[in-house]
Amino acid sequence: MLVSIVVPTYNEKENIAELIRRARSACSSAGLDFEIIVADDMSPDGTADAAGEALSGCKGAVLRRTGPRGLAPAVTEGFEAARGDVLCVIDADLSHPPEAIPALARAIGDGADLAVGSRHVEGGGVEGWPLRRRLASRLACLLARPLTGIRDATSGFFIIRKAAIEGVALNPRGFKIGLEVFVKAASRKYVEVPYVFRDRVKGSSKLGSRVMAQYLLQLVRLFLWKTARIFEFTRPSRKAGV
Numbered sequence: 001m002l003v004s005i006v007v008p009t010y011n012e013k014e015n016i017a018e019l020i021r022r023a024r025s026a027c028s029s030a031g032l033d034f035e036i037i038v039a040d041d042m043s044p045d046g047t048a049d050a051a052g053e054a055l056s057g058c059k060g061a062v063l064r065r066t067g068p069r070g071l072a073p074a075v076t077e078g079f080e081a082a083r084g085d086v087l088c089v090i091d092a093d094l095s096h097p098p099e100a101i102p103a104l105a106r107a108i109g110d111g112a113d114l115a116v117g118s119r120h121v122e123g124g125g126v127e128g129w130p131l132r133r134r135l136a137s138r139l140a141c142l143l144a145r146p147l148t149g150i151r152d153a154t155s156g157f158f159i160i161r162k163a164a165i166e167g168v169a170l171n172p173r174g175f176k177i178g179l180e181v182f183v184k185a186a187s188r189k190y191v192e193v194p195y196v197f198r199d200r201v202k203g204s205s206k207l208g209s210r211v212m213a214q215y216l217l218q219l220v221r222l223f224l225w226k227t228a229r230i231f232e233f234t235r236p237s238r239k240a241g242v
Helices: 013-029 047-054 071-081 098-109 131-143 177-184 209-234
Strands: 002-009 033-040 060-064 086-089 114-118 125-127 158-161 190-194 196-198
Touching: 002 013, 002 047, 002 071, 002 098, 013 033, 013 047, 013 098, 033 047, 033 071, 047 060, 060 071, 071 086, 071 177, 086 098, 098 114, 098 158, 098 190, 114 177, 125 131, 158 177, 177 209
Parallel strands: 002 033, 002 086, 033 060, 114 190, 125 196
Antiparallel strands: 086 158, 114 158
16 A cells, blocks of 8 residues: 655754655655655745655655645645555654554554554653643543544544545645544544654644634534534435325
8 A cells, every 4th residue: 555644844954854854754764655655835944845846756745735724724725635545644843753653554554444543542641741731632632522532532643544534525724734634534443553642853833822712613513513414314214295
Protein backbone atom coordinates (compact mmCIF):
# COMPACT_ATOMS: atom_id res chain seq x y z
CA MET A 1 0.00 0.00 0.00
CA LEU A 2 1.09 3.57 -0.66
CA VAL A 3 1.02 5.76 2.46
CA SER A 4 0.45 9.46 1.78
CA ILE A 5 1.89 11.48 4.67
CA VAL A 6 0.16 14.87 4.85
CA VAL A 7 1.98 17.61 6.77
CA PRO A 8 0.10 20.91 7.29
CA THR A 9 2.51 23.79 7.84
CA TYR A 10 2.70 27.47 8.69
CA ASN A 11 6.04 29.02 9.61
CA GLU A 12 7.79 25.68 10.24
CA LYS A 13 11.04 26.33 8.34
CA GLU A 14 13.06 25.42 11.44
CA ASN A 15 11.41 21.98 11.74
CA ILE A 16 10.23 20.81 8.32
CA ALA A 17 13.54 19.52 6.98
CA GLU A 18 14.16 17.38 10.08
CA LEU A 19 10.57 16.10 10.02
CA ILE A 20 10.95 15.03 6.40
CA ARG A 21 14.38 13.49 7.00
CA ARG A 22 13.14 11.44 9.96
CA ALA A 23 9.94 10.39 8.19
CA ARG A 24 11.90 9.27 5.12
CA SER A 25 14.34 7.31 7.27
CA ALA A 26 11.64 5.62 9.37
CA CYS A 27 9.46 4.66 6.41
CA SER A 28 12.36 3.49 4.24
CA SER A 29 13.76 1.35 7.07
CA ALA A 30 10.35 -0.25 7.53
CA GLY A 31 10.00 -0.95 3.81
CA LEU A 32 6.96 1.31 3.42
CA ASP A 33 5.95 2.73 0.07
CA PHE A 34 5.23 6.38 0.88
CA GLU A 35 4.92 9.93 -0.35
CA ILE A 36 5.09 13.16 1.64
CA ILE A 37 2.72 16.03 0.90
CA VAL A 38 3.47 19.34 2.61
CA ALA A 39 0.41 21.62 2.60
CA ASP A 40 1.76 25.07 3.37
CA ASP A 41 -0.32 28.16 4.15
CA MET A 42 2.00 30.54 2.26
CA SER A 43 4.41 30.74 5.21
CA PRO A 44 6.39 34.00 5.08
CA ASP A 45 9.44 32.29 6.64
CA GLY A 46 10.18 30.13 3.58
CA THR A 47 8.77 26.83 4.86
CA ALA A 48 7.64 25.76 1.38
CA ASP A 49 11.10 26.26 -0.15
CA ALA A 50 12.76 24.36 2.72
CA ALA A 51 10.25 21.52 2.29
CA GLY A 52 10.91 21.36 -1.45
CA GLU A 53 14.64 21.01 -0.86
CA ALA A 54 14.14 18.32 1.79
CA LEU A 55 11.85 16.34 -0.54
CA SER A 56 14.52 16.07 -3.24
CA GLY A 57 14.62 12.49 -4.49
CA CYS A 58 11.44 11.57 -2.58
CA LYS A 59 7.91 10.99 -3.84
CA GLY A 60 5.70 13.85 -2.79
CA ALA A 61 4.85 17.48 -3.33
CA VAL A 62 4.65 20.89 -1.71
CA LEU A 63 1.23 22.52 -1.96
CA ARG A 64 1.54 26.31 -1.81
CA ARG A 65 -2.00 26.95 -0.66
CA THR A 66 -3.87 30.10 -1.61
CA GLY A 67 -7.27 29.08 -0.28
CA PRO A 68 -8.68 29.44 3.25
CA ARG A 69 -5.94 29.27 5.87
CA GLY A 70 -5.88 26.80 8.76
CA LEU A 71 -4.90 23.30 9.72
CA ALA A 72 -8.15 21.60 8.68
CA PRO A 73 -8.31 23.16 5.19
CA ALA A 74 -4.63 22.30 4.69
CA VAL A 75 -5.19 18.66 5.63
CA THR A 76 -8.29 18.29 3.44
CA GLU A 77 -6.41 19.79 0.47
CA GLY A 78 -3.57 17.39 1.18
CA PHE A 79 -6.04 14.49 1.15
CA GLU A 80 -7.32 15.61 -2.26
CA ALA A 81 -3.78 15.68 -3.67
CA ALA A 82 -2.77 12.32 -2.13
CA ARG A 83 -2.26 9.33 -4.41
CA GLY A 84 -2.08 6.72 -1.66
CA ASP A 85 -4.73 4.27 -0.49
CA VAL A 86 -3.76 5.16 3.09
CA LEU A 87 -3.62 8.71 4.47
CA CYS A 88 -1.43 9.83 7.37
CA VAL A 89 -1.58 13.19 9.17
CA ILE A 90 1.34 14.41 11.28
CA ASP A 91 2.30 17.80 12.73
CA ALA A 92 5.41 19.51 11.40
CA ASP A 93 6.71 20.69 14.78
CA LEU A 94 8.11 17.24 15.73
CA SER A 95 5.69 16.83 18.64
CA HIS A 96 4.56 13.67 16.80
CA PRO A 97 7.50 11.29 16.31
CA PRO A 98 7.83 10.31 12.63
CA GLU A 99 9.37 7.04 13.83
CA ALA A 100 5.86 5.96 14.92
CA ILE A 101 4.46 6.10 11.36
CA PRO A 102 5.43 2.47 10.55
CA ALA A 103 3.60 1.20 13.66
CA LEU A 104 0.45 3.05 12.60
CA ALA A 105 0.79 1.68 9.08
CA ARG A 106 1.21 -1.86 10.42
CA ALA A 107 -2.10 -1.53 12.25
CA ILE A 108 -3.76 -0.72 8.93
CA GLY A 109 -1.99 -3.64 7.31
CA ASP A 110 -3.34 -5.88 10.08
CA GLY A 111 -6.92 -4.95 9.21
CA ALA A 112 -7.74 -1.67 10.96
CA ASP A 113 -9.46 1.10 9.02
CA LEU A 114 -8.07 3.77 11.35
CA ALA A 115 -4.97 3.90 13.56
CA VAL A 116 -4.61 6.77 16.01
CA GLY A 117 -1.40 7.90 17.66
CA SER A 118 -2.51 7.99 21.28
CA ARG A 119 -1.17 9.67 24.40
CA HIS A 120 -3.88 8.11 26.56
CA VAL A 121 -3.30 4.37 26.23
CA GLU A 122 -0.69 2.24 27.96
CA GLY A 123 2.75 3.16 26.69
CA GLY A 124 1.68 6.62 25.57
CA GLY A 125 2.04 9.92 27.36
CA VAL A 126 3.28 13.49 27.28
CA GLU A 127 6.64 14.92 28.21
CA GLY A 128 7.14 18.08 30.20
CA TRP A 129 3.51 19.16 30.51
CA PRO A 130 2.37 20.90 33.71
CA LEU A 131 -0.59 19.39 35.56
CA ARG A 132 -2.92 22.12 34.29
CA ARG A 133 -2.27 21.26 30.67
CA ARG A 134 -2.60 17.53 31.32
CA LEU A 135 -6.00 18.07 32.93
CA ALA A 136 -7.13 20.31 30.06
CA SER A 137 -6.18 17.61 27.54
CA ARG A 138 -8.04 14.94 29.49
CA LEU A 139 -11.10 17.18 29.79
CA ALA A 140 -11.10 17.86 26.04
CA CYS A 141 -11.06 14.12 25.35
CA LEU A 142 -13.76 13.48 27.94
CA LEU A 143 -16.04 16.04 26.29
CA ALA A 144 -15.69 14.12 23.02
CA ARG A 145 -16.47 10.72 24.58
CA PRO A 146 -20.17 10.74 23.53
CA LEU A 147 -19.00 11.18 19.94
CA THR A 148 -16.28 8.53 19.72
CA GLY A 149 -14.81 5.71 21.77
CA ILE A 150 -11.27 6.78 20.89
CA ARG A 151 -9.54 7.71 24.13
CA ASP A 152 -7.25 10.30 22.59
CA ALA A 153 -9.99 12.00 20.60
CA THR A 154 -7.98 15.21 20.16
CA SER A 155 -5.00 13.47 18.58
CA GLY A 156 -3.77 15.04 15.36
CA PHE A 157 -1.56 12.06 14.53
CA PHE A 158 -3.34 9.25 12.68
CA ILE A 159 -3.55 7.01 9.63
CA ILE A 160 -6.77 6.08 7.84
CA ARG A 161 -7.77 4.13 4.76
CA LYS A 162 -8.77 6.58 2.04
CA ALA A 163 -11.85 4.44 1.33
CA ALA A 164 -13.12 5.20 4.85
CA ILE A 165 -13.50 8.91 4.10
CA GLU A 166 -14.51 8.81 0.44
CA GLY A 167 -17.79 10.67 0.09
CA VAL A 168 -17.56 11.96 3.67
CA ALA A 169 -18.19 15.70 4.01
CA LEU A 170 -15.40 16.90 6.29
CA ASN A 171 -15.85 20.40 7.70
CA PRO A 172 -12.63 22.26 6.83
CA ARG A 173 -12.76 24.47 9.89
CA GLY A 174 -11.26 24.21 13.32
CA PHE A 175 -7.99 22.83 14.59
CA LYS A 176 -8.90 19.23 15.43
CA ILE A 177 -9.30 17.65 12.02
CA GLY A 178 -8.64 14.28 13.67
CA LEU A 179 -11.85 14.45 15.70
CA GLU A 180 -13.81 15.31 12.56
CA VAL A 181 -12.39 12.22 10.85
CA PHE A 182 -12.86 9.94 13.88
CA VAL A 183 -16.55 10.82 14.17
CA LYS A 184 -17.54 10.89 10.50
CA ALA A 185 -15.36 8.26 8.83
CA ALA A 186 -16.77 4.88 7.90
CA SER A 187 -14.23 3.01 10.02
CA ARG A 188 -15.43 -0.35 11.32
CA LYS A 189 -12.23 -1.09 13.21
CA TYR A 190 -9.81 1.31 14.86
CA VAL A 191 -6.78 0.92 17.10
CA GLU A 192 -4.85 3.35 19.27
CA VAL A 193 -1.08 3.11 19.01
CA PRO A 194 0.86 4.63 21.94
CA TYR A 195 3.34 7.44 21.45
CA VAL A 196 4.90 10.11 23.65
CA PHE A 197 4.03 13.71 22.79
CA ARG A 198 6.90 16.18 23.09
CA ASP A 199 6.47 19.95 22.84
CA ARG A 200 8.15 21.75 20.00
CA VAL A 201 11.71 22.93 20.54
CA LYS A 202 11.87 25.38 17.62
CA GLY A 203 9.27 27.86 16.40
CA SER A 204 6.15 29.14 18.13
CA SER A 205 3.00 27.27 19.11
CA LYS A 206 -0.33 28.00 17.40
CA LEU A 207 -2.30 26.87 20.47
CA GLY A 208 -4.31 29.62 22.16
CA SER A 209 -7.72 30.65 23.43
CA ARG A 210 -9.05 30.95 19.86
CA VAL A 211 -8.17 27.31 19.19
CA MET A 212 -9.96 26.23 22.37
CA ALA A 213 -13.07 28.19 21.37
CA GLN A 214 -12.98 26.57 17.92
CA TYR A 215 -12.79 23.14 19.57
CA LEU A 216 -15.91 23.77 21.64
CA LEU A 217 -17.74 24.98 18.54
CA GLN A 218 -16.56 21.90 16.67
CA LEU A 219 -17.95 19.67 19.43
CA VAL A 220 -21.35 21.35 19.13
CA ARG A 221 -21.39 20.92 15.34
CA LEU A 222 -20.43 17.25 15.62
CA PHE A 223 -23.02 16.57 18.32
CA LEU A 224 -25.69 18.07 16.04
CA TRP A 225 -24.39 16.06 13.08
CA LYS A 226 -24.41 12.80 15.02
CA THR A 227 -27.86 13.47 16.49
CA ALA A 228 -29.23 14.10 13.01
CA ARG A 229 -27.66 10.84 11.79
CA ILE A 230 -29.16 8.87 14.67
CA PHE A 231 -32.57 10.40 14.00
CA GLU A 232 -32.26 9.61 10.31
CA PHE A 233 -31.44 5.93 10.96
CA THR A 234 -34.08 5.42 13.64
CA ARG A 235 -36.93 7.27 11.90
CA PRO A 236 -39.50 4.76 10.58
CA SER A 237 -39.75 4.67 6.81
CA ARG A 238 -42.99 5.90 5.28
CA LYS A 239 -44.99 3.54 3.13
CA ALA A 240 -45.83 4.57 -0.39
CA GLY A 241 -49.13 6.44 -0.60
CA VAL A 242 -49.21 7.27 3.12
